[in-house]
Amino acid sequence: MPIRPFRISVPDDDIEDLHRRLDRTRWPSAFSGAGWEDGADALYLRELVRHWRHRYDWREREAALNRHEHRIADIDGVDIHFIHAKGQGPSPVPLLLLHGWPSSFVQMLSILPLLTEARDDGTPCFDVVAASLPGYPFTSFPDGPGMGFARMATLMTRLMVEELGYERFAARGTDQGGLVQRRIALATPERLIGLHRSGVTPFASPMPTDLSPAEVEYQRQAQEWAPRETLYARLQAQRPETLAPALSDSPVALASWFIEKFQRWGDTRAGVDAAFGRDRLLDNLSLHWFTGAGAASVRIYREAIRDLETPARVEVPTAIMVPLNDAVNPPAPREWAERSYNVARWTVMERGGHFPEWEAPDVVADDIRAFFAQFV
Structure with a gap:
């Protein structure tokens, strides 16, 4: 089946149902002294829900989202949603952008014009394909393992x-998107011009015995961090079906589960809204709510532990950005990353966190353009 155009069109009944559920929220009793260190901050969450119900205009936001060129490709019965943003200069480089959890293609919207514009600085522009992973809004939801x-x-x-006709392409990913692109680099390296990603995992099995002093300190920090910051992942990997009904039935449960991650993982020194924008956060939440992706996306963690890769080094030239304000894990030293990747560019980000295309699109776009300039 050929690639087909797609427009977001949420039925009126679904919007009314969301409003009814928000109106009928059963809030927990107050608990003095609780804040973000205890999970989702109750005061912020209540204000966000009030905004979602009374000031956030889905139809207005839907129209803005539809200004992008949405497409659906059917690949072996799996619908893959993507935004196709064409480069404005000569010989644009094809670039696959992939998000992670609990985000969506919304993460990539601000960076698109910075990658497609033509510049006179010797850097390329890009034909950007911002794709949605299976289990996320508008891409097929898996109905079983595999x-x-x-x-x-x-x-x-x-x-x-096969569908878009790019024999070779560049790739940029974060979180799960970066893990998917790592698999591309290991399986079909000849297809990749280069790989651009944020951060690396601190885990290794077996752990190398020749760690440098910087790697020893990094692993010490990771051992302190992991029990505190990976609880959500262990639940989603081991017991996703316990969580799925809450994320499917209650928009406030969905908001609470997601927003805490944005606050903790993002560069939120100036606040959550300053980092992400309240309406843009609600765009992401609304898309997950209306499509049911809130529950579907957590199941990916279960699949991840069933699909462990054999340790291998990516030999495709790789650029790695290290956000200093990403609380998902401590900043890694370069020598640790070089054990798993052919690191050709290393950038420390002073601004931005776990969702860098969203938080600091200018910084990420400039780094992508500078890295891939060497290949054109």
Whole structure:
């Protein structure tokens, strides 16, 4: 089936249902002294829900989202949603952008014009394909086991090569998107011009025995961090079906589960709204709510532990950005990353956190353009 245009169109009944559920929220009793260190801040969450119900205009936001060129590709019965933003200069470089959890293609919207514009600085522009992973808004939801990162990598490669006709392409990813692109680099390195990603995992099995002093300190920090910051992942990997009904039935449960991650993982020194924008946060929440992706996306963690890769080094030239304000894990030293990647560019980000295309699109776009300039 050929690629087909797509427009977001949420039925009126679904919007009314959301409003009814928000109106009928059963809030927990107050608990003095609780704040973000205890989970989702109750005062912020209540204000966000009031905004969602009374000031946030979905139809207005839907129209803005539809200004982008949304497409759907059917690949072996799996619908893959993507935004296709064409480069404005000569010989644009094809670039696959992939998000992670609990985000969506919304993460990429601000960076698109910075990547497609033509500049006179010797850097390339890009034909950007901002794709949605399976289990996320408008891409098919897996209805059983088997949709791990390796399968996603195959689908995304086929989207770029077979459906869109790009024999080779650049790739940029964060979180799960970065893990999918790592699988592309290991399975079909000849398809990639280069890889651009944020951060690396601190985990390794077996742990190397020749760690540098910087790596020893990094692992010490990771051992302190992991029990505190990976609880959500352990739940989603081991017991996703316990959580799924709450995320499907209650928009406030969805908001609470998601927003705490944005606050903790983002560069929120000036506040959550300052980092992400309240309406843009609600765009992401609304898309997950209306499509049911809030529950579907957490199941990916279950698939991830069933689909462990064999340790291997990515030899594709790789640029790694290290956000200093990403609380998902401590900043890694370069030598740790070089164990897993052919690191050709290393950038420390003073601004931005776990969702850098959203938080600091200018910084990320400039780094992408500078890195891929060497290949054109």
